[in-house]
Amino acid sequence: MIKFMLNGKQVRSSAKENERLLDVLRNEFHITGVKCSCKEGECGACSVILDGRLVNSCLVAVGSIDGSNVMTIEGYRETKQFEVLDKAYASVSAVQCGFCIPGMVLASECILSKNSNPTEAEIREGISGNLCRCTGYNAIVKAIGIAAKEGKGLW
Ligand code: FES
Ligand code: FES
Known part of the structure; x- marks a missing residue:
């Protein structure tokens, strides 16, 4: 049994240790904001925040995260930071089909939590995955x- 925090709640997974975190989140916990696309670490659609770092959940074996903290867009949307990003994305029509957006928003959080006043180049680097x-x-x-x-002040 693998135990971890998922969006602030302790959960247990009965998945095999080598199953992808992406598949466990979607299939066992029905967390569908984590999108499945390349499954090769190339697109970032499956991004989650794992212990404060942005990771591609398709490349993480669920057995390696016992005791860790996982945040997906479902948990992040309850935060003040999400509200600010949501308004900002809407204000410049930054969302089209929406498929990349959960990952983009979590990447945005990781950029801003490390550097609350990033340059354009730093933003581009931060979303490069x-x-x-x-x-x-x-x-x-x-x-x-x-x-x-x-x-300002939130990050
Ligand atoms: S599904 Fe593309 S990086 Fe994980
Ligand atoms: S893939 Fe980014 S909005 Fe469609």
């Missing part, structure tokens, strides 16, 4: 910059 097929990235970069200003 998250692919977006729709937006061309500029609006997303802008949204993160706006969130940094609007959320």
